[in-house]
Amino acid sequence: xxxxxxxxxxxxxxxxNGAIMESVRVRQRKLAKPxxxxxxxxxxxxxLAGITGTLRPALSPRTVIVCASDHGVTTEGVSxxxxxxxRQMVHNFLAGGGAIxxxxxxxxxxxxxxxxxxAAELPMHMQxxxxxxxxGTQNFLxxxxxxxxxxxxxxEAGIHVARAEIESGARLLVAGEIGIGGTTPSAAxxxxxxxxxxxxxxxxxxxxxxxxxxxxxxVIEEAIDLHQPDPHDAIDILSKVGGLxxxxxxxxxxxxxxxHIPVVIDSIVSTAGAAIACVMAPQAKHxxxxxxxxxxxxxxxxxxxFLELTxxxxxxxxxxxxxxxxxxxPILETAVSTLNEMATYKExxxxxxxxxxxxxxxx
Numbered sequence: 001x002x003x004x005x006x007x008x009x010x011x012x013x014x015x016x017n018g019a020i021m022e023s024v025r026v027r028q029r030k031l032a033k034p035x036x037x038x039x040x041x042x043x044x045x046x047x048l049a050g051i052t053g054t055l056r057p058a059l060s061p062r063t064v065i066v067c068a069s070d071h072g073v074t075t076e077g078v079s080x081x082x083x084x085x086x087r088q089m090v091h092n093f094l095a096g097g098g099a100i101x102x103x104x105x106x107x108x109x110x111x112x113x114x115x116x117x118x119a120a121e122l123p124m125h126m127q128x129x130x131x132x133x134x135x136g137t138q139n140f141l142x143x144x145x146x147x148x149x150x151x152x153x154x155x156e157a158g159i160h161v162a163r164a165e166i167e168s169g170a171r172l173l174v175a176g177e178i179g180i181g182g183t184t185p186s187a188a189x190x191x192x193x194x195x196x197x198x199x200x201x202x203x204x205x206x207x208x209x210x211x212x213x214x215x216x217x218x219v220i221e222e223a224i225d226l227h228q229p230d231p232h233d234a235i236d237i238l239s240k241v242g243g244l245x246x247x248x249x250x251x252x253x254x255x256x257x258x259x260h261i262p263v264v265i266d267s268i269v270s271t272a273g274a275a276i277a278c279v280m281a282p283q284a285k286h287x288x289x290x291x292x293x294x295x296x297x298x299x300x301x302x303x304x305x306f307l308e309l310t311x312x313x314x315x316x317x318x319x320x321x322x323x324x325x326x327x328x329x330p331i332l333e334t335a336v337s338t339l340n341e342m343a344t345y346k347e348x349x350x351x352x353x354x355x356x357x358x359x360x361x362x363x
Contacts, residue, residue: 069117070136158251176322249273291325
């Protein structure tokens with residue numbers, strides 16, 4: 001990976017294909033159905049066409065990229081789980097026993113794990129990409145989470161892995177994550193980018209009680225006061241209060257945007273990475289789909305609002321890993337299928353609706 005990979009990728013990101021999107025709208029008006037009656041499926045199909053530049057976007061093969069890292073801030077009691085659980089969960093993923101393994105198998109996704117900052121040595125495995133920037137972040141309550149160069153390296157690790165998958169044929173990416181303590185930097189990023197207080201964007205993570213939640217809010221608030229991250233400088237935010245896996249997810253999003261393929265984001269951690277990507281390249285927002293919303297993490301909703309994304313599902317999922325994002329894929333596939341496989345009024349031999357100044361046909 002070269003130090004210029006990030007900037008090279010940013011230069012390749014452009015707007016959606018407006019002409020193709022207009023062609024989609026024209027076809028949708030001709031399909032044998034009341035206008036706009038398929039609701040968000042019509043919006044999703046137009047966006048997918050605009051991303052890929054074709055009326056028949058391929059959404060397969062697909063890869064879920066699970067970015068893994070540890071967080072030094074866990075020593076402040078912001079998680080009910082110890083740091084070593086990150087390593088244990090990665091081992092479980094490699095053995096095929098995680099929730100993300102199950103849903104990835106169910107929907108036929110390739111799955112890879114990227115070690116961008118796990119605070120332990122991991123075994124060689126065909127599903128593991130070892131791109132460790134450092135063994136976890138520093139405790140950002142007292143010092144920046146990482147240096148600017150480490151933040152860029154984390155982003156470039158995500159770009160590198162995503163590019164490799166795209167070059168191998170992937171036509172849709174899912175951005176997942178694993179890392180004990182990851183909701184704390186994610187909430188900090190949400191606070192910086194939205195201007196909301198720590199209390200307004202912080203949730204219980206994996207099960208904190210009231211006192212733990214208050215401590216988590218205090219840590220985030222004090223870290224932001226100490227470091228004063230610049231909300232207009234993505235690298236500054238990431239380096240001061242972010243996470244290595246958050247940086248890698250930002251890289252995955254940027255690589256997808258540069259290659260004109262859709263990426264589905266997942267949890268508050270995944271969405272924090274997407275938000276970091278959009279601070280660097282606002283156009284990257286247009287290749288994203290929010291798989292779901294986590295109602296127990298107010299920072300997730302705040303970041304989705306910042307990105308102007310409407311979640312596809314709301315199933316109360318808060319596991320992370322990419323699970324909710326994968327579950328949303330059938331909706332995207334249906335959006336493409338209805339656009340391309342439905343008959344038009346003419347093809348079906350059905351009388352088309354009358355003009356607005358004529359009597360309605362009642363369909």
